Amino acid sequence: MNLKNLAWALALLSLGACTTLPSSGPTGGQVKETAIESEMSGLDIKIVPVDAVATIPPAAPPIEWQLPELDRQPTDLISAGDVLSITIFEAGVSLFSGNAPAPMPGAVGFDPAVRAQTLPPRRVDDEGFIDVPYAGRLNVAGSTLPQVQVKIRESLKSLSQDPQVLINREQVIGNSVIVGGEVMNPGRLVLETNQETLADIIALSGGYRGQPLDLVLNVERGESHAKLRLGDVMAGPYQELRAFPGDRLTVIPEPLMYSILGASGRVQQMRFTREGMTVVEAISMAGGPLENVGDPKSIFLFRYAGPGGTEPTVYHFNLLNAPTFFLAQKFELRDSDVLYFSTAEANQPRKVIQTVGQLFAPIVTVTAAVGTIQN
Numbered sequence: 001m002n003l004k005n006l007a008w009a010l011a012l013l014s015l016g017a018c019t020t021l022p023s024s025g026p027t028g029g030q031v032k033e034t035a036i037e038s039e040m041s042g043l044d045i046k047i048v049p050v051d052a053v054a055t056i057p058p059a060a061p062p063i064e065w066q067l068p069e070l071d072r073q074p075t076d077l078i079s080a081g082d083v084l085s086i087t088i089f090e091a092g093v094s095l096f097s098g099n100a101p102a103p104m105p106g107a108v109g110f111d112p113a114v115r116a117q118t119l120p121p122r123r124v125d126d127e128g129f130i131d132v133p134y135a136g137r138l139n140v141a142g143s144t145l146p147q148v149q150v151k152i153r154e155s156l157k158s159l160s161q162d163p164q165v166l167i168n169r170e171q172v173i174g175n176s177v178i179v180g181g182e183v184m185n186p187g188r189l190v191l192e193t194n195q196e197t198l199a200d201i202i203a204l205s206g207g208y209r210g211q212p213l214d215l216v217l218n219v220e221r222g223e224s225h226a227k228l229r230l231g232d233v234m235a236g237p238y239q240e241l242r243a244f245p246g247d248r249l250t251v252i253p254e255p256l257m258y259s260i261l262g263a264s265g266r267v268q269q270m271r272f273t274r275e276g277m278t279v280v281e282a283i284s285m286a287g288g289p290l291e292n293v294g295d296p297k298s299i300f301l302f303r304y305a306g307p308g309g310t311e312p313t314v315y316h317f318n319l320l321n322a323p324t325f326f327l328a329q330k331f332e333l334r335d336s337d338v339l340y341f342s343t344a345e346a347n348q349p350r351k352v353i354q355t356v357g358q359l360f361a362p363i364v365t366v367t368a369a370v371g372t373i374q375n
């Protein structure tokens with residue numbers, strides 16, 4: 001094989017390596033054609049030119065709150081798992097072997113004959129009962145501290161002279177919530193007033209880690225659960241929602257995302273930079289249509305729209321029309337939107353020319369090398 005034939009052989013190898021022309025995706029016309037053809041397969045895709053204010057869809061509504069609202073409970077309501085500290089005061093003959101507490105200096109009305117006994121801590125069992133000496137097994141779940149004090153006093157009244165009972169909760173289980181996930185201090189948090197909002201709980205847990213735009217709050221209440229954007233909870237439509245005893249709150253990273261495809265400055269999935277981000281901002285973040293490749297009059301946004309997000313819809317933006325820029329500033333992105341920059345129609349012949357040039361470049365290079373060797 002002579003050197004000239006070798007050059008052509010190398011060129012053919014290069015041709016074989018390039019089986020297709022480079023492409024950035026379908027053109028605007030092809031996008032519309034395939035959308036129309038999809039109707040034959042039963043997929044009804046709606047194409048909406050964004051050319052008037054009426055074509056701009058409303059901003060995404062907040063996630064619907066579906067958990068039941070419960071009645072406010074007393075802050076001292078006893079529940080299974082609570083640990084109670086019980087002190088019994090007796091005058092005269094005592095059922096218990098306790099000693100009288102030392103009187104405070106200058107205490108008025110203190111009776112040195114009064115005896116006091118603090119019982120070992122009592123944990124309320126799963127059935128809501130505690131055992132108290134001489135009083136027996138008492139059902140205390142669902143009662144307040146004063147109500148339980150009366151129960152114990154009445155049980156001891158026939159056995160002791162005017163017994164008095166004082167109860168405190170050493171550990172509070174029932175009147176608390178569990179907080180976890182992306183908060184500074186996860187764990188159990190006692191509801192001191194039973195008026196705390198979900199935002200209060202996050203604040204009392206030391207605040208959240210990260211940006212509220214990238215977080216959601218998952219709320220479990222009994223057998224139900226709901227997921228809310230953290231921004232809507234901290235300073236939005238749900239900032240007045242109250243927490244209830246037994247709630248389990250988890251802050252989860254779940255950023256709002258949109259995808260950029262086609263002939264743009266970048267092709268990737270991106271996070272929202274703020275809530276209420278618009279199409280103009282998304283186009284800017286993408287770098288706009290790629291020079292000599294993208295078609296500024298054929299930029300599309302793909303979205304499942306309509307009730308329940310079940311209607312495939314394609315919004316068409318023509319950036320060669322000045323009003324479109326103003327409309328795009330009012331058009332808000334939604335989570336999972338896809339922004340597509342179509343390939344310019346006029347770019348197809350240019351691609352053929354560029355490809356031919358790329359294919360013949362090895363021949364020119366090898367030919368020049370052959371000429372140098374022969375000389």
